[in-house]
Amino acid sequence: xxxxxxxxxxxxxxxxxxxxxxxxxxxxxxxxxxxxxxxxxxxxxxxxxxxxxxxxxxxxxxxxxxxxxxxxxxxxxxxxxxxxxxxxxxxxxxxxxxxxxxxxxxxxxxxxxxxxxxxxxxxxxxxxxxxxxxxxxxxxxxxxxxxxxxxxxxxxxxxxxxxxx
Numbered sequence: 799x800x801x802x803x804x805x806x807x808x809x810x811x812x813x814x815x816x817x818x819x820x821x822x823x824x825x826x827x828x829x830x831x832x833x834x835x836x837x838x839x840x841x842x843x844x845x846x847x848x849x850x851x852x853x854x855x856x857x858x859x860x861x862x863x864x865x866x867x868x869x870x871x872x873x874x875x876x877x878x879x880x881x882x883x884x885x886x887x888x889x890x891x892x893x894x895x896x897x898x899x900x901x902x903x904x905x906x907x908x909x910x911x912x913x914x915x916x917x918x919x920x921x922x923x924x925x926x927x928x929x930x931x932x933x934x935x936x937x938x939x940x941x942x943x944x945x946x947x948x949x950x951x952x953x954x955x956x957x958x959x960x961x962x963x
Contacts, residue, residue: 801901803860808894814854821893824876834859837926843956857926866900902937918946921955
């Protein structure tokens, strides 16, 4: 059965916007997947770390019949292909692809937690999520994306919409 996955996309190394656009093109190639929508891109303040360049972030929705685990493997393959090296948690990255939601599934595996455990705290996720699906309800918290954004803290979480593509 097809499910809609929401995928967070971010980059803070190199040509950040181009990295995000390239990742979306590679995601289009995932077997059994159809890109449904893409948010605008946002210039965002790094959260949880100091001394890093700002990010470009956005969210896409993808209809797929593959499992969440298979989708995770596809996304990690794209990250690797694009040169992502995992040196430290929340470290700088060429590309970061996170499954935020997978239908209304709740998954707590060793290598995959859905809904993404921090999505409700991060404006760089919530702002583009509200653009795509303001009335979508978080399967654990029972609040809409719009409500979660309204409840989120602005402190240290600047999100500025970028023009262009």
